[in-house]
Structures are given as C-alpha cells and as structure tokens.
Amino acid sequence: MLLALILMASLTLYVLLGGADYGGGVWDLLSSGPRRQEQRELISNAITPVWEANHVWLVLVVVLLFAGFPAAFAAITTALNIPLTVLIIGIVMRGSSFVFRAYHTGDYRTQRRWGLIFAIASTITPLCLGVVVGAMSSGRVLVRDGVSVNGFLAPWLGTFPLMVGLFALSLFVFLAAVYLTVEGRDPALQEDFRRKALVSGVIVALMALGTFLAARTGAPDIYAGLLRPSLVWIVQGATAAYAIATFVALLKRKYKIARIAAMLQVGLILWGWALSQSPFFLQGDMTVSEAAAAPPVLWALIGATVAGLLVLFPSIWYMMQTFKANNEDIPLH
Amino acid sequence: MSDIFAARSQMAMSLVFHIIFAAIGVALPLMMVIAEGLWLRTHDAAYLCVAKRWAKGTAILFAVGAVSGTVLSFELGLLWPRFMGFAGAAIGMPFSLEGFAFFTEAIFLGIYLYGWKRVSPEIHLLAGAIVAVSGVASAMFVCLANGWMNTPTGFRLVNGQLTDINVWQALRNPAGLPEAIHMILASYCAAGFATAGVHALLALRDRSNRFHQRAIAIALLVGGSAAVAQAVSGDALARMTARNVPTKLAAMEGDFQTRSGAPLHIGGLPDVRTRQTKYAIEIPDGLSLLAFHSPHATVQGLDKTPRDEWPNVLVVHIAFQIMVGVGTLLICVALVAAWLAWRKGPLIENRRFLQLLVLCTPLGFVALESGWVVTEVGRQPWIIYHIMKTSQAVTTMPGLTTPMVLFTGLYLILAAVVIWLMSRHVIASPSEAEIHAIAGNEVPLHARP
Numbered sequence: 001m002l003l004a005l006i007l008m009a010s011l012t013l014y015v016l017l018g019g020a021d022y023g024g025g026v027w028d029l030l031s032s033g034p035r036r037q038e039q040r041e042l043i044s045n046a047i048t049p050v051w052e053a054n055h056v057w058l059v060l061v062v063v064l065l066f067a068g069f070p071a072a073f074a075a076i077t078t079a080l081n082i083p084l085t086v087l088i089i090g091i092v093m094r095g096s097s098f099v100f101r102a103y104h105t106g107d108y109r110t111q112r113r114w115g116l117i118f119a120i121a122s123t124i125t126p127l128c129l130g131v132v133v134g135a136m137s138s139g140r141v142l143v144r145d146g147v148s149v150n151g152f153l154a155p156w157l158g159t160f161p162l163m164v165g166l167f168a169l170s171l172f173v174f175l176a177a178v179y180l181t182v183e184g185r186d187p188a189l190q191e192d193f194r195r196k197a198l199v200s201g202v203i204v205a206l207m208a209l210g211t212f213l214a215a216r217t218g219a220p221d222i223y224a225g226l227l228r229p230s231l232v233w234i235v236q237g238a239t240a241a242y243a244i245a246t247f248v249a250l251l252k253r254k255y256k257i258a259r260i261a262a263m264l265q266v267g268l269i270l271w272g273w274a275l276s277q278s279p280f281f282l283q284g285d286m287t288v289s290e291a292a293a294a295p296p297v298l299w300a301l302i303g304a305t306v307a308g309l310l311v312l313f314p315s316i317w318y319m320m321q322t323f324k325a326n327n328e329d330i331p332l333h
Numbered sequence: 334m335s336d337i338f339a340a341r342s343q344m345a346m347s348l349v350f351h352i353i354f355a356a357i358g359v360a361l362p363l364m365m366v367i368a369e370g371l372w373l374r375t376h377d378a379a380y381l382c383v384a385k386r387w388a389k390g391t392a393i394l395f396a397v398g399a400v401s402g403t404v405l406s407f408e409l410g411l412l413w414p415r416f417m418g419f420a421g422a423a424i425g426m427p428f429s430l431e432g433f434a435f436f437t438e439a440i441f442l443g444i445y446l447y448g449w450k451r452v453s454p455e456i457h458l459l460a461g462a463i464v465a466v467s468g469v470a471s472a473m474f475v476c477l478a479n480g481w482m483n484t485p486t487g488f489r490l491v492n493g494q495l496t497d498i499n500v501w502q503a504l505r506n507p508a509g510l511p512e513a514i515h516m517i518l519a520s521y522c523a524a525g526f527a528t529a530g531v532h533a534l535l536a537l538r539d540r541s542n543r544f545h546q547r548a549i550a551i552a553l554l555v556g557g558s559a560a561v562a563q564a565v566s567g568d569a570l571a572r573m574t575a576r577n578v579p580t581k582l583a584a585m586e587g588d589f590q591t592r593s594g595a596p597l598h599i600g601g602l603p604d605v606r607t608r609q610t611k612y613a614i615e616i617p618d619g620l621s622l623l624a625f626h627s628p629h630a631t632v633q634g635l636d637k638t639p640r641d642e643w644p645n646v647l648v649v650h651i652a653f654q655i656m657v658g659v660g661t662l663l664i665c666v667a668l669v670a671a672w673l674a675w676r677k678g679p680l681i682e683n684r685r686f687l688q689l690l691v692l693c694t695p696l697g698f699v700a701l702e703s704g705w706v707v708t709e710v711g712r713q714p715w716i717i718y719h720i721m722k723t724s725q726a727v728t729t730m731p732g733l734t735t736p737m738v739l740f741t742g743l744y745l746i747l748a749a750v751v752i753w754l755m756s757r758h759v760i761a762s763p764s765e766a767e768i769h770a771i772a773g774n775e776v777p778l779h780a781r782p
Contacts, residue, residue, distance in 0.1 A: 052399055052442070053440045055403070055439070056399075056439050059402070059406055062407065063425065066425055070422050070425070073414075073421055074414040074415060074418030077411050077417070078410075081730045088404045089743065091400055091403055094400075095396050096400060099397070100754065103754050103757075103758055104754075146729050148730075294498060297498050297500055301425065301426065301500075308432075308436075312436055312440075315436075315441070318440075319443055319444055322451050322452060323443070
C-alpha cells in the first residue's frame with residue numbers, strides 16, 4: 001500500500017512537471033497573435049533545461065509499476081497495448097523533434113516543421129495517457145492467462161476513456177498556461193498566457209463535468225463512488241476550492257499564487273481519482289494488494305526509493321534554483 | 334512473419350538503436366569533463382571548444398537515448414507481458430535504481446548544458462562529473478538485470494512461480510557484474526574510437542587545427558585504455574559463462590563436443606547438421622586454457638544440451654568472432670598510438686596514423702553490437718535461462734508485425750536526422766577565430782589567464 005502511495009506521488013509529480021511540458025507543446029501549436037514568435041520562445045526556454053528530468057518521473061512510474069505490481073503491469077500492457085504503443089511513439093516524437101528543432105538554427109522552415117511535429121506529439125501523448133488511466137477505471141481491463149478477455153480495442157475504445165484522455169490533455173494545457181504567466185517577464189506575454197489560462201481553466205471545468213457524466217455508463221463503480229458521501233467528497237470540495245482560488249488569483253494577476261493553487265487543484269484531481277478507485281488497481285478486477293509483489297520485495301523497493309529520493313530532491317531543488325529562479329537575464333547558452 | 338519473430342525483431346531493433354545512444358551517453362560525458370578540466374587547468378581555449386562541441390553532441394544524443402530508453406521500458410511489457418508478470422518483482426530493483434541514476438544524469442546534464450553562465454566553473458565541472466558517474470551507474474544496473482536473465486538467482490521456484498524473492502541476491506547474480514564491466518568498457522571503447530576517428534577525418538583536411546589535436550588525444554586516451562582493459566574483462570566474462578551458461582559458451586566457440594583439453598576455434602563456420610566447425614584455425618587446449626585457466630580442463634560442448642535448446646549457433650559464433658577480432662584490432666591500434674605518441678611526437682602529424690584512425694571509426698560500435706548479439710541470441714531459446722522460454726513470454730496481442738515495421742521506420746528516420754545534425758553541429762571544424770570567440774565569452778567570468 002505504501003508503494004502504491006509512492007507510485008501515485010510519482011505520477012502526480014509527472015503530471016505537475018512533465019505534464020506542463022506537454023501543455024507547453026500544445027500552446028506552441030495554438031500560439032497566435034502578434035506575439036506568436038515570442039510566445040514560442042518563452043515556451044521553448046521554459047522547457048529546454050528541465051524536460052528530460054521531468055520526463056524521468058514517467059520512467060519511475062513504469063519501473064515501480066512493474067517492480068512492485070508485476071501482475072497489474074502485465075495486464076495493462078496486454079489489454080492496452082494499442083494506446084500504449086501510440087503513447088511511446090508520441091514520447092519519441094515529442095522528445096526528439098524538440099531537440100532537433102533546437103539545433104536546426106538558421107533554417108526557419110525546417111525548424112517550423114520540427115516544431116509542428118513537436119506540438120502534435122505533445123497533444124497525442126497526454127491523450128493516450130488519459131485513455132490508459134480511464135481504461136483502468138472502466139473495469140474492462142480483464143486479462144486471464146495472458147489473454148485479454150475484452151480483446152484489444154474494447155478495453156479502451158469507449159466514451160469514458162476517451163473523455164478522460166481529453167480531460168488529461170486539458171489539465172496539462174491549463175497547467176502550462178498558468179506556469180507560463182510566471183515565467184514570462186514581458187507583461188504583454190503575461191497577459192497572453194493569463195488569457196489562455198482563464199480559457200483553458202473553463203475548458204478543464206467542462207471536461208471534468210463531461211468525464212463525470214461519461215462515468216455514469218463508462219465507469220459505473222467510480223460514478224457510484226463519487227456520489228456516496230465519503231472522504232472523496234472532501235477531496236472534491238478541496239479541488240473545487242483550489243480551482244476557484246486559481247481563477248481569482250489569475251483575475252487579480254497574482255500569478256505565483258495561481259501557480260500554487262493550480263498545482264494543488266490538479267494534484268487533488270489525481271488523488272481523488274485514486275481514492276475513488278481504491279482498493280482497486282484495475283477497477284473491478286484486481287485490487288492493489290492482489291497486484292502487489294511479496295512484502296519483502298515491496299519493502300526493498302520502498303527502501304531504494306527513499307534512498308533515491310534523498311539524492312534526488314536536493315538535486316531537483318538545485319536545478320529549479322538554477323533555471324527557474326529570477327535570473328532570466330542570463331542566457332541559457 | 335510470425336508474431337514471436339516480429340516481437341523479437343522489434344526488441345532487438347530497439348536495443349540495437351538504443352544501445353548506441355546509451356553507450357555514447359556513458360562515454361561522451363567523461364570525455365567532455367576531461368576536456369573541461371584541462372581547460373580550467375591550462376586555459377587553452379581549444380580544450381573549452383572541444384568540451385562545448387562534445388556537450389552539444391551529448392545534448393542531442395542523450396535526448397534520443399532518453400526517449401528510446403523509455404520506449405524499451407514500455408516494450409518490456411508490450412512485447413513480453415508474461416515475462417514481466419512472472420519476473421517483474423525479481424528484476425524490478427535494478428531498473429528502479431537505474432531510474433534514479435537516469436534522473437541524476439538528466440538533472441545534472443541540464444545544469445551542465447544550460448548552466449555555463451549560471452554556476453561557477455567548479456560546480457559546472459562537478460555537474461559534468463556527476464553526469465559521467467550516473468551514466469556508468471545506469472549502464473551497470475541495466476546489465477545487472479540482463480545478467481539475471483542469464484544466471485537467475487535469489488528466489489525459489491515453487492509450482493512454476495518465483496517465490497521468496499530476494500531482490501538483493503537477484504542483483505548479485507554471477508553474470509551481472511562481469512557483464513556490466515564489459516559493457517561500460519565497451520561504451521568507452523566504442524565512443525572513444527568513433528570520436529577519435531571523426532576528428533582524424535577532419536584533421537586530415539585541416540592539419541594545423543589544434544582543436545582536433547586536443548580532441549583526438551582525449552578520445553584516444555579513453556577509447557584506447559578501455560580497449561586494452563577489455564581483454565581482461567572479456568576473459569573474466571568468458572570464464573563466468575563457461576561455468577554458468579555453458580551452452581552459450583559452446584555456441585560462441587562453435588564447440589559441439591564435450592572434452593578435456595578443448596581446442597580454441599578461430600574463425601570457421603559451425604554446421605549444426607554435421608556438428609562440426611569447418612575452416613577454423615584450431616589452437617590445441619586453447620579453450621580449456623582460456624575458460625578454466627588449465628590446459629586439460631573439461632569444457633562442455635553443445636552435445637550436453639538437448640538439440641531444441643540450442644541457440645542459433647552460426648549467428649552466435651560469427652558475432653563472437655567479429656567481437657573478438659575487432660577488439661583485438663583496436664587493442665593493437667591503441668598500443669601503436671601509445672608507442673607513436675611516446676617515440677615520434679604529436680600523432681596529428683602522422684598522416685598514415687590519422688588514416689588508420691578514420692578506418693577505425695565504426696569498429697568499436699561493431700564490436701559492441703556483436704557482443705550484444707552474442708549475449709542475447711546466445712541465451713535463446715530462453716528468456717530466463719533454464720526457467721522460462723522466450724516463446725512463453727510473448728504477448729497474446731496479434732499483428733505484431735505492424736508495430737515492428739512502425740518502430741523500425743521511426744528509428745531509421747531518427748538515425749538519419751541525428752547523423753545529419755551531428756555532422757553539422759558537432760563535427761565541423763571550427764576556425765581559430767571561433768575557438769577564441771568561445772573562450773572570449775567565458776573568460777570574463779573566470780580569472781583571465
């Protein structure tokens with residue numbers, strides 16, 4: 001159970017850090033208006049030094065998943081083979097086109113072409129990630145003796161998983177816009193992203209409502225769980241409170257407060273999902289303890305994770321100090 | 334194409350692709366840190382220029398390595414879910430530790446690449462050193478996991494399930510560490526010779542350029558000493574294989590008969606129907622001597638293994654011959670380089686030697702890839718030696734040819750773009766003015782020499 005919490009925490013950090021990098025890619029695709037070029041540059045500068053480190057949270061989620069919950073990993077990779085394959089193609093295209101774009105200096109057209117691939121891959125990847133999470137909640141990921149009971153399409157090709165995919169995408173896009181209001185030094189750019197953050201915030205709310213409605217038929221257990229008074233309600237209430245706080249802060253141009261509130265809001269959405277899904281790992285089929293490896297293995301993994309984090313957190317803190325503190329006037333190169 | 338063959342091809346292709354970037358990710362940071370260290374000591378701008386060029390190369394290659402590595406972590410499940418469900422708990426520990434090593438590498442590489450002006454020179458050098466060390470750690474953990482598949486330890490097999498798994502014992506499997514050392518040295522050797530070769534090619538056109546002189550010196554030092562050390566490491570690995578994975582050693586040597594005083598086959602073509610290795614040079618007692626350090630030791634041949642549990646002997650034998658042959662050649666080149674540098678002065682003035690280096694450019698990677706073929710094909714038909722067959726591990730997902738073709742196409746395109754980018758940004762000769770300009774940017778922050 002403790003390892004499941006660590007897994008959730010890693011996923012949360014991936015969404016809050018890596019997710020925003022994907023959102024940045026979507027804003028690259030959607031950048032418009034007279035300051036289009038400046039917007040793209042701001043996004044690129046915000047992502048460049050940190051995206052690889054942020055990406056590793058996903059690697060950590062995957063390895064902790066197969067090390068600690070091998071049965072769940074085997075079931076997920078079997079039944080959800082197709083969206084996961086698209087997901088990794090998206091990951092490859094996003095990462096490589098981003099560096100390729102950075103090094104195609106001087107040739108604007110080629111650079112734009114790589115930029116386009118980067119932006120499209122940044123859109124597809126979060127969608128697939130959401131679809132996988134949605135499928136895990138829908139109760140249709142059933143694998144018996146290595147064979148997917150529902151075939152290879154039905155476990156994920158449905159309104160609910162696709163709705164979760166769109167919801168995840170909107171969250172990443174929203175996070176990126178909120179972060180970029182803080183990153184931008186130029187007030188005009190800050191205004192651009194403030195507007196984008198407000199619009200995407202409304203879309204997030206709509207997507208949340210849509211996902212909830214889709215859950216009624218697509219994930220009935222989760223839907224019922226959400227309606228029953230429990231701890232889930234408190235988490236939902238807090239989520240709503242932080243969502244409002246983000247909005248108010250954006251309206252009042254208190255960008256740093258908006259950033260914190262948005263992070264809490266998105267983090268709580270994830271934990272609300274985990275809470276409504278527990279004790280199941282794969283809704284309706286496999287509980288967390290059924291999926292887990294033997295206790296000695298779990299304890300060893302927890303020990304290794306704690307030791308790893310002791311090295312990691314100071315390093316991350318140092319990296320953020322170096323690149324995200326107020327020294328934008330020093331160039332990256 | 335059968336699904337299992339498609340799955341094996343996709344895995345092989347993904348590894349062959351990733352391994353190049355991973356190897357460079359292990360070796361290039363060490364070389365760039367040496368160059369930067371020399372710049373800080375000597376204030377010779379050419380060293381700084383070398384460090385910056387190599388850092389640029391690392392940036393491109395590390396990104397592709399990071400994403401292709403992520404693909405592999407997913408592919409373990411997408412292609413071999415029954416293997417992961419069965420053994421995930423046993424091999425998860427090295428992968429988790431690798432995750433953290435990769436994390437440190439990514440963080441400090443970010444600081445190294447984009448922090449030239451944001452941190453002090455000493456911290457910058459330290460960040461580079463951390464990247465080099467964590468790259469080595471990553472390679473080690475991955476090899477420990479692969480070692481477990483060859484020599485599984487740390488569990489009991491009860492009713493076809495792994496029970497009482499002890500992850501630390503699994504980590505200390507006999508094949509792991511020798512394999513890891515061999516792989517890390519192979520990375521230094523491959524990247525060192527490749528870098529030296531590329532700079533030699535440019536130096537032939539622009540001989541007076543001190544940039545290339547410095548680059549070749551560092552690359553050859555790293556690549557050459559790794560090549561020489563590889564002989565010792567290879568011997569240790571072969572002796573471990575003789576004891577623990579005898580079928581693989583027999584396939585490597587094309588040795589069909591169990592006998593004492595086994596001869597060493599150099600070259601030759603094993604024929605599995607007649608059970609003979611033809612056209613090989615035989616050195617009497619050679620294999621017994623190498624594998625057990627005793628001329629009359631008994632070496633197990635393929636005859637002790639049931640026929641349906643043989644790997645593809647021809648492929649394993651030829652790959653092994655290529656690896657050993659190329660490795661020996663590179664050791665000779667390293668020794669010649671050392672002798673020339675000691676007796677004849679700067680290597681860069683020796684046209685013949687530069688031409689030789691150019692020819693050596695791809696050889697380290699040829700040896701590295703064939704070594705990987707030896708260890709992977711040599712383990713077949715097992716995915717976990719004597720416990721689980723590869724055919725039992727493959728996914729039930731149909732139509733695996735499609736992702737295989739998709740990823741092959743994707744990786745071919747990426748490879749082409751990377752080569753093109755490297756040739757434009759990392760490899761081109763800088764002019765003397767450019768070298769000064771790079772240093773000029775840096776000097777005001779440090780004490781001027």
